[in-house]
Amino acid sequence: MLVKQKAKYIQTLGQKKFREQEGAFIAEGPKLVKELLEENAAAIIEIYAVKDWIVENEKLLAKKDVTEVTDGELEKISQLTTPNKVLAIVRQFDNDGDIDVKGRITLVLDGIQDPGNMGSIIRIADWFGIAQIICSNDSADIYNPKVVQATMGSIARVKIFYTDLEEWLAGQKDIRIYATALEGQDVTGMKKLNEGIIIIGNESRGISEAVLKLTNVKITIPKKGKAESLNAAVAAGIVLGYVV
Amino acid sequence: MLVKQKAKYIQTLGQKKFREQEGAFIAEGPKLVKELLEENAAAIIEIYAVKDWIVENEKLLAKKDVTEVTDGELEKISQLTTPNKVLAIVRQFDNDGDIDVKGRITLVLDGIQDPGNMGSIIRIADWFGIAQIICSNDSADIYNPKVVQATMGSIARVKIFYTDLEEWLAGQKDIRIYATALEGQDVTGMKKLNEGIIIIGNESRGISEAVLKLTNVKITIPKKGKAESLNAAVAAGIVLGYVV
Numbered sequence: 001m002l003v004k005q006k007a008k009y010i011q012t013l014g015q016k017k018f019r020e021q022e023g024a025f026i027a028e029g030p031k032l033v034k035e036l037l038e039e040n041a042a043a044i045i046e047i048y049a050v051k052d053w054i055v056e057n058e059k060l061l062a063k064k065d066v067t068e069v070t071d072g073e074l075e076k077i078s079q080l081t082t083p084n085k086v087l088a089i090v091r092q093f094d095n096d097g098d099i100d101v102k103g104r105i106t107l108v109l110d111g112i113q114d115p116g117n118m119g120s121i122i123r124i125a126d127w128f129g130i131a132q133i134i135c136s137n138d139s140a141d142i143y144n145p146k147v148v149q150a151t152m153g154s155i156a157r158v159k160i161f162y163t164d165l166e167e168w169l170a171g172q173k174d175i176r177i178y179a180t181a182l183e184g185q186d187v188t189g190m191k192k193l194n195e196g197i198i199i200i201g202n203e204s205r206g207i208s209e210a211v212l213k214l215t216n217v218k219i220t221i222p223k224k225g226k227a228e229s230l231n232a233a234v235a236a237g238i239v240l241g242y243v244v
Numbered sequence: 245m246l247v248k249q250k251a252k253y254i255q256t257l258g259q260k261k262f263r264e265q266e267g268a269f270i271a272e273g274p275k276l277v278k279e280l281l282e283e284n285a286a287a288i289i290e291i292y293a294v295k296d297w298i299v300e301n302e303k304l305l306a307k308k309d310v311t312e313v314t315d316g317e318l319e320k321i322s323q324l325t326t327p328n329k330v331l332a333i334v335r336q337f338d339n340d341g342d343i344d345v346k347g348r349i350t351l352v353l354d355g356i357q358d359p360g361n362m363g364s365i366i367r368i369a370d371w372f373g374i375a376q377i378i379c380s381n382d383s384a385d386i387y388n389p390k391v392v393q394a395t396m397g398s399i400a401r402v403k404i405f406y407t408d409l410e411e412w413l414a415g416q417k418d419i420r421i422y423a424t425a426l427e428g429q430d431v432t433g434m435k436k437l438n439e440g441i442i443i444i445g446n447e448s449r450g451i452s453e454a455v456l457k458l459t460n461v462k463i464t465i466p467k468k469g470k471a472e473s474l475n476a477a478v479a480a481g482i483v484l485g486y487v488v
Contacts, residue, residue, distance in 0.1 A: 116360060120475045120478060123471050123474065123475060123478075124471075124474060124475075124478055125469070126469045126470055126471035127465075127467055127468070127469050127470075127471040127473075127474050128467075128468050128469055129468035129469030129470075130469065150475075152471065152472065152473070153471075153472070154470075154471045157469075157470055157471075188485065221371075221485065223371055223372075224371070224372050224373035224488060225369070225370045225371050225372055225373030225374065225401075226370055226371075226373075226398075226401055227367050227368075227370035227371040227396065227397075227398045227401075228396065228397070229371075229396070230367065230368060230371050230481065231364045231367060231368075231394075231477065231481075233475065233477075233478055234364060234367075234368055234477055234478055234480075234481035235481075236478075237474065237475075237478035237479075237481050237482050238481050238482055238485040241432070241465065241482040241485060241486070242485070244468060
């Protein structure tokens with residue numbers, strides 16, 4: 001009965017409206033839940049796990065309450081096609097604090113739509129030690145289950161803010177703002193940056209005109225073949241590989 | 245009636261078994277079909293398109309036969325959630341020729357499973373002017389509709405071969421074989437390569453032990469943060485950004 005009710009509740013968290021209302025999201029699988037326990041255990045509201053996972057992670061769980069479930073019960077509450085040992089209901093992170101761009105690289109996403117790209121970019125930021133990402137309000141929701149999965153745990157470490165991008169960028173003074181574009185300065189010739197704002201645009205339309213006007217430098221990845229463009233996450237990875 | 249039969253036939257091409265049996269695959273949307281018409285029109289077996297697309301592409305179509313369909317008919321034959329003006333049935337490319345690795349960069353994929361990654365990597369290769377990709381036999385099928393879509397047309401330009409990777413690599417003499425790994429030589433310090441074989445591994449297990457033994461140099465992308473790994477396509481993009 002508990003599982004049935006819970007399955008219904010978890011189902012609702014598949015929708016953004018309910019996630020916002022509840023201030024929660026779902027994280028599944030040993031890797032993701034382990035990283036959350038290590039980085040931000042306080043955010044975990046509930047854990048449902050099979051016995052062997054609980055035994056294996058006894059230390060990490062410390063005094064966290066866990067509800068033991070059978071494989072069959074996990075299947076009922078899981079949103080994955082192949083349920084993976086553990087499911088956690090997690091409190092959405094408090095990212096209302098000040099955004100400080102001084103002395104660091106800040107990644108900005110202007111309308112990234114694909115959840116896989118969004119998750120992949122969060123993972124890239126985490127790989128390169130970028131601590132914060134600013135998203136335009138029309139970007140994909142980071143608590144979308146597909147985004148959460150694609151971050152491979154990095155969602156627990158990178159701070160992500162949503163804001164009116166034009167307004168926010170207009171307020172950034174004394175810092176260089178770089179726009180990734182199909183034409184611009186060759187990124188492979190750039191020096192490593194100590195600070196700066198780097199903008200990645202939407203998958204098909206790129207960076208919007210209004211945002212582009214607020215940037216200082218356009219940077220580009222030199223093309224040697226014939227593809228018209230690169231996937232947004234791949235472009236983010238290549239650019240950060242050069243400048244971070 | 246024609247549309248109904250065709251819809252059934254196209255449906256079967258969603259399965260690898262039938263694609264192989266028919267030696268065909270499906271390409272949808274103006275961008276993809278346009279690139280196929282430009283690069284490899286002879287491979288196109290049939291085109292179904294709405295009127296405005298046909299009018300717009302009259303020149304490109306030359307003497308190619310096109311069946312005009314209504315939006316409703318296109319919806320019936322399309323495999324996309326949002327049908328997009330045109331659908332083509334395409335002959336699988338003849339990639340049985342010799343694989344020549346001299347004087348060029350060859351990309352090798354060892355067990356890439358995710359269709360999105362596979363498509364994205366083909367697009368990256370095309371961006372960097374890499375003309376051929378060798379895939380292990382257990383890699384995702386490039387004619388999978390999700391792969392085809394994710395290549396954004398690059399599938400028409402990059403030659404892709406499937407082979408027994410261990411056997412093939414064992415036969416490569418006088419050429420350097422680079423394995424991308426979590427530890428190895430820092431790729432950011434490498435010079436551009438004129439020739440070489442670069443291997444990208446499976447999304448979770450990386451490059452298999454047997455394949456790794458056949459390589460000369462391990463290369464890695466330096467990590468500055470905490471993510472355990474990068475998405476396979478992103479890693480391919482960063483590595484090629486440095487060495488091509």
